Amino acid sequence: MFIAEKLKIISEAYPERVITSFNGKELSYGEFYRKAENLAGHFQDLGYVKDDILAFCLMNSDSFLIGYYACQIGGFTALPINTKLTAPEMNYILAHSEAKGLIYDERLASVFDLLEGKLPALQHKMVTNREFEAIIDGERRHAERREALDADTAVVFYTSGTTGRPKGVMLTNRNVAAIAEIWSESMEMDQDDRMHIVAPLFHCAASHVFSIPVIYQGGMVIIEEAFSPEATIRTMEQQRATIFFGVPAMYSILLNTPLLEKAELSNLRLLCYGAAPMPYELVKKVKALFPDVNVQNLYGQTENSPGATTLKDQHALSKIGSVGEPLPQTEVQVMDEFGKPLPTGQVGEIAVKGPQVMKGYLKNEEETARTIKDGWMYSGDLGRFDEDGLLYIVDRKKDMIIRGGENVYPVEVEEVLYAIREVLEAAVVGIPHEIYGEVAKAYIVLKEGNKLTEQAVIDFCKSQLASFKIPAAIEFLDTLPRNASGKVLKTILRDPVNI
Structure with missing residues (x-):
């Protein structure tokens, strides 16, 4: 079931259940769906048609998720943009994608003012805290239901561009629904979960690994605009978070913040980490401080929505350095240079197959063909399997x-x-x-x-x-x-x- 359909079902069945908490403001599923449908209807009224790209450059907030779901409801393609990019970097993404609409945070006005007249495809710009709020809180609009197909592009994430120009990763309706199913199963999410998000929502991990999967199960997302150790600890405590995600650097900072040991965090059941290797000593400290909380390592790339493998709590200290076993519905192989699977212990390129593997790179067939071969997505990571079937990343090829x-x-x-x-x-x-x-x-x-x-x-x-x-x-x-x-x-x- 696509995520917009699932949201509608939950919002009708449990309209008063809380879906988001941001800056002390809670939204119910019913309110959230109405706001997202209002926005979708607004862009349909402006003449936007199926598959038109709607970009949004927003800080972490409930507005971000409203914008994302509005695209799914209206049949548009969402394009989240990194808020930290410069005007030339933004210009490249907007021009390359040919986005027709843009929603941006008013604090970024000076950046987008520099792009005035440079984007011929862009038809409408909307600033949050003004037009955005007026539309989502205005008179009820009913968006036209447009046929949604598995292969329709739901969202485009531009890769971070650590080498060369960023590439637009096209993820389909099926990709997004599949990754919501996969991660919610892997983390055993349910409607009682309260997901604490401090990582940027414009990055696919915060959206697709955490926010959308927990909403898919009828749970709640606690959103902070950014990570700040003491504020994050207080929010975690006050909002009774059950799941938290951070990169290793965040855990290192949190563990060196005295407030953490005093905080009442009895609701926590799962601490997740990813994006970089978590050193053994750091995992050990987390487990010592939170003996009753499970930890889980997550591995994937934007190109697989992201999701490839996960290392669960039982292996956290005994299999340090491993990124774990393949996720549900997912196959993972270590390949040689000829695309043949290598035996246990040998190092090769990690390849992933599953319903979450991208459609391809936007307007880049050559790079798509280089990355996806015979249904396998070649990650560019070097890895090996151990005798227990757990994957270890040896390193990025380029590193x-x-x-x-x-x-x-x-x-x-x-x-x-x-x-x-x-x-x-x-x-x-x-x-x-x-x-x-x-x-x-x-x-x-x-x-x-x-x-x-x-x-x-x-x-x-x-x-x-x-x-x-x-x-x-x-x-x-x-x-x-x-x-x-x-x-x-x-x-x-x-x-x-x-x-």
């Missing part, structure tokens, strides 16, 4: 360092660096070397009030790593550069001029 013919996987070096008591965050990249071709360089962020020398880091690495894996250079930073989804931007770290 692997080849030092004098020896492969160095940054994840392995980073795990060692995280074991140093003073280290809060670490990232390892390859830098040019006149003899070895490439060597490893480590960027380190220290915990507040701690000190550490380069020699101390090297000495510790010598006790843990083969000599060719030891970083040849170390640099201490105040923070690591990250994109909006929490991933470290290693392209920036490889070019010191940008730091």
Whole structure:
């Protein structure tokens, strides 16, 4: 069942049940559906037809989810845009996608003013807190029901663009419904769950792994505009959150926030993490502080909606570094360069097959054909299966360092660096070397009030790593550069001029 249909059914059966909480304001399923249908009807009245692209560049809020569901109700294609992009980056996405409508936060007006007249396909712009609220809260509109097919493009997410131009990932109605089913089953979500979202909703993980799956089951989404450790802890406590998702950096910060130990979080049942490897010591601390709460690691890419594998609580400490087993309805293989599955233990490219695999890249058939072969989506990640059928990511293909013919996987070096008591965050990249071709360089962020020398880091690495894996250079930073989804931007770290 497509997500708009499911929302309508729940809103009619349980109109008073709370669907979202944002800044102290709660919306019921009935109110939410009416607002989304009003917006869908408004754009239909403006002449928008099926498959027209409606972009929205919104901060985390209930408005974001209203906009997303309005697209599904009206038969449009949603295009969430990263709010942190510059005007030229926004211009590229809007021009490439040929979006016909745009809803944006009024705080971003100066960015979109720079694009005036540069987007011939764009027919209408709407600013939140003014036109948006007037329409969704106005006189009841009934959107025309348009036939929705499995293969219709429901949403386009532009990849973060860590290399080259971002690509528009087209996800269908079936993709979105499938990933809602898959993750809600994997996390055992139900109508009593209260999902706490601090990660950006314009990224597909916050929307498709958490928000939409919990709504699909009739639960509630607690939305914060952004992550702030003390505010997040207070919200988690006051709103009685049952599930929380954060990238490892968030957990590292939370665990170093004294308020966490004092908070009353007895409603929590599941702590999820993803987007980057979670060091063993960090998982151990989370489990020690929350012994009765399950933890779950999540792995996937925008191209699979996202969803490929998951590591559940029973393996959290015994299978550290693993991203777990294939999700329901999902096949995962480790392939050689000829597209043949490799045996247990051998490293190859991770490929995924399932109903959540994308339709393709918008206006990019060549890249689509390179990524999807015989129904398998090639992830660009290198991995291996262990004897228990659990998957380990060895590294991104592009991140692997080849030092004098020896492969160095940054994840392995980073795990060692995280074991140093003073280290809060670490990232390892390859830098040019006149003899070895490439060597490893480590960027380190220290915990507040701690000190550490380069020699101390090297000495510790010598006790843990083969000599060719030891970083040849170390640099201490105040923070690591990250994109909006929490991933470290290693392209920036490889070019010191940008730091």
